[in-house]
Amino acid sequence: MSSVLLLDSRGKKHLVALDGDMVRVVGVGTFRAEKIRGAVGHRLSVGARTFLILDPSPRDLRETMDRGPQVLAPKDLASVLFEADVHPGARVVEGGAGSGSLAVAVARAVGPTGRVYSYELREEALAIAQLNLERAGVASHVELRNADLCGIRERDVDAVLIDIPNPWAAVPAAWEALRPGGHLATFSPNMEQVKETVAAIRRKLFIDVRTLELIEREMEVRDVGVRPSFAALGHTGYLTFARKVLDTF
Amino acid sequence: MSSVLLLDSRGKKHLVALDGDMVRVVGVGTFRAEKIRGAVGHRLSVGARTFLILDPSPRDLRETMDRGPQVLAPKDLASVLFEADVHPGARVVEGGAGSGSLAVAVARAVGPTGRVYSYELREEALAIAQLNLERAGVASHVELRNADLCGIRERDVDAVLIDIPNPWAAVPAAWEALRPGGHLATFSPNMEQVKETVAAIRRKLFIDVRTLELIEREMEVRDVGVRPSFAALGHTGYLTFARKVLDTF
C-alpha cells in the first residue's frame, strides 16, 4: 500500500502518500507512516483531529484527485474497464489523459504486470496527471506521453480508450495500435460525436460495434421508506465499443 | 490463452478450450489447436464452415456459459468489480456461485496472483460452475465451496460479493470474513430485499453504504438516424455497497 485515505467525521477525504518514514497531511500535521499503516479500518487521532483510516478504493482515488470538470463518472469508468476487457497484465493506450483519472483506474485494473500509455497534448495537464498517478501509487506502470492520440506509437496493445472531443480522428491510429481482437472504447457526450465516431469505426475492420448509455439512480433506503433519490441524475455521455479484426465475413 | 472464441457469420459464439493438441467444436469438427492459436482476428475455414477467431472477452465468456436465467448483467458485473475494488491480486469471496458467471468475471479481474472463493449450496450448480471456470481458463485460481455463504471460512479477504435471495443473512459472516477496509457488494431485484440488507449492514460496523441501480440503454447509430433502441430495457436489480471498519465516529 503506497497511499492511504484519511476520512474525517464530516466525510471529507484526504489521500496521503506513504513513501517515506514520515507523512505530512496538508492542514493537519506530520506523523509516522508506520502508525497509519497498521491502522486501516481504525479511528486515529492526529493532533486535535480524528480520522478513519482506509486503503483508497478506485472511487476514493477519483474523488481525491486534482482535476478538471470533465472526468468519467464511476459508472462509465466501470463499464469501459469491463467491456474493453482491461485485465491484469494488459497493455492499454488511453487519452486524452487529462488529470489522469482514467489512467489511474486502468493502471489499477492492469496491475503491476500490465502497462498503460497515456497521451495528452497539454503539458500543464500532464503535470497534474503525473502527480495524481504518484499519489495513487501507480506511476510505475504508466507512461505519460506528451503527444497526439492520433499518432499512437505502441503496437499490439490490448485496448485503446479514447476520451477526446473528436474520437473519430483517433480511430485509424487506434486500429493500427491494437492487436487482432483488441478492444476500442470511446466516450462522448453528444450524439453527433457518437455518429461520426461510429462512421469512422465502420470504415476500418472492427466488429461488435455497440453504443450504450448508462443511467445511474442512487436509491434512498431508510426505515421510513425506500425510493430512488430525488437528487440529480444527469447525462454524462455515450460509450462506444468495438473490436479490431483482420478479416470479416 | 487457454480458450478461444469462434464467431460464425450469423453471430453465434462458440467457446473452445485449447488445452490439448486437438480441438473439438461440437457440431463442427476437430482440428489442430495450433491452427487456431495463430488465427486470432482472422477468418478460418473448418470443413464447410467459416469462423472469425477471437480471444474471449468477459462479455463473450458470460454469453457462452451453460447457465440458468439469473445471471448478473454486464452493467451490474462491471459496477460490482469497480465499486468493490476487485483488483489484481485480490482475495475475493462470492456466492451463490450458480453457474459461475460472477466467479469467472472476478477471477479475470484478480488475475493469477489473486484468489476467488465461490460458495454454492446446490451440488448440481457446482458441477456446471466448475465446467464454466475451466472453459474460461480461470479454474486454477478459484476454489468452489459446497457450503453456505452464511458460514464463510476465509478471513481478511478484500471483498465479499453476495448474490443470494436473502443477502442480509450473509452480512454478519461477510463482516467477519472481510479485512478492515474491505468491500461488501450485494445484488437484489426487489426493494424489500434491499431494505432488509441495508438494515443488516447498519447493524455491523460498515461505512459508505450506498444503493444504486444502473439502467442501460443501447443506442441505434445509423446514417439515417441516432436514437435509443426501441428494444427492451428492463430492470435487473439493485446494487448495495459498503466497507468494513473497526471503529466509526
Next chain:
Amino acid sequence: MSSVLLLDSRGKKHLVALDGDMVRVVGVGTFRAEKIRGAVGHRLSVGARTFLILDPSPRDLRETMDRGPQVLAPKDLASVLFEADVHPGARVVEGGAGSGSLAVAVARAVGPTGRVYSYELREEALAIAQLNLERAGVASHVELRNADLCGIRERDVDAVLIDIPNPWAAVPAAWEALRPGGHLATFSPNMEQVKETVAAIRRKLFIDVRTLELIEREMEVRDVGVRPSFAALGHTGYLTFARKVLDTF
C-alpha cells in the same frame, strides 16, 4: 356514451358502437344495446361467453383501434395533451392522422365544444381513421383532411401537433395557423429529426422551446416484492414543444 368496451376473462378488449337498438359483436353475437348500457361495471353473459362491461378509456380506445405500428404511446399522448394545453373547447390541428389515434385522444380532450382538424396524405389511412373516430364516438367534432400538413388552411388555432417524419417542413405552416400564444408540439424518434425541427422552430417567432423524452417504467407490486418490471422499456421518441409569439425580447 356512444360506444362500450367488452372485456373478456382473458383480458381481450372489444370496442362496440352503441348507435342503434341492436349491437353486433364480431365473433360473439347480437344483443340489445339497452342491455349493455345499464351494465357498466357488471359482468354480462352473451351466449356462451361472459364479458365485463366498461366505458372505454383513452387507453382502451388506443388499444382497440385498427392501426399500424407507429402510434404514440400513452405517456407521450398524455404529455402532448398537457404541454400543448389541449383543453375543452380548443381548436387543434394535428397530422399525420395515420389511423386516427392522436385525433381520438385530442377529440376527447377538447370535447364537443372543441374542434380537431386532422391532416393525412394517404387515402387508405384516412378511411381507417374515419372508422376509428366513429367507433370512439368523436367523429362529430373531427374534420379529416386529405391534405399536406405543410399547407394548413385553418387560422388562429390553439395548438398544432405534428407527427410526421419531417416535422421541420410543417413548422412554417404551423406558425401561420397558430393564434398568438398557441402551442406547437412535435414527435420524432431520432435526434437528427429533433435537431432539424428545433432549427426550423428557431427561424420563426417561437418561445419556450423545449425537447424532452419520457421513459416509462412499469412496476411489479406483489406481496413477495416490489420492483420495476423486468420487461421491455424501449425508446419511443422525443417531444418538442414551443409557443408562437408575435414579438420577442
Next chain:
Amino acid sequence: MSSVLLLDSRGKKHLVALDGDMVRVVGVGTFRAEKIRGAVGHRLSVGARTFLILDPSPRDLRETMDRGPQVLAPKDLASVLFEADVHPGARVVEGGAGSGSLAVAVARAVGPTGRVYSYELREEALAIAQLNLERAGVASHVELRNADLCGIRERDVDAVLIDIPNPWAAVPAAWEALRPGGHLATFSPNMEQVKETVAAIRRKLFIDVRTLELIEREMEVRDVGVRPSFAALGHTGYLTFARKVLDTF
C-alpha cells in the same frame, strides 16, 4: 380569458387576474385590462418595464402558484389526467388539495361543464388553494372541502385522484364514491406506500391495477450538439391506477 401571463425578459412569469377594468401587477404598476387582453403574443411596455403577454398554460399556472414543495410534476400531472380519463364534463374528486395545483389542472381538463371536489384537512392550505383557483380562473367549477378524503361525500364520480401520504386509507371511500367503471389514481414517492395502496385496492373490486414511474429527460438541442441534459433528473413518485367494477371474473 380570466387571467393573463406576463413574461419578463429574464424569464420570470407573473400571473395576473383580468377580473376588473384595471389590472395591478405587484411591483410593476397598474394599467387597463383592455390593453392586455388584446396583446397576447405581443411585447408590452408597462412603465419602465417590458413584458411578453401570453395566455397561461397549465405549466404556467403550476409555476406561478403560491405553493409548498410537494406539487406533482408536469409529467405526473399529465399522466394522471390521461390515465384516469379526466375529460370535459367529468366529475372528479381529488385531495389532499394542498395549494390547489392538481385541482387547477383537473379543473382545466374537465372544463366549465365538469366539476372538481377538492378535499384538504389543513385550513391554511385551503385559503391558498382558493386564491390559486381564482387566479387560474377555474374557481367556479371547483368545490373546496375542509374534510378528510377518507370520508368522500360525492357519489357516482368519474375519477378519484389521491395525493396524500397514506393513500391506502382513502381507497375504500374512493371505491364508494366512484361510478362503475370510474378511475382511481394515487401518487406516492416510496415503494412501501405503493405496496400498501395496491394491497388496499386489491381488497376492493378494482380491475386494471397498474403502477408506473415516469422519468423525464430534458434534451439539449444546439447546433454544436444534441444530448440529454447534464442537469438534474430526480425521482418524483410512483403512479398507481385502477378502475372500479361491480363484478369480476
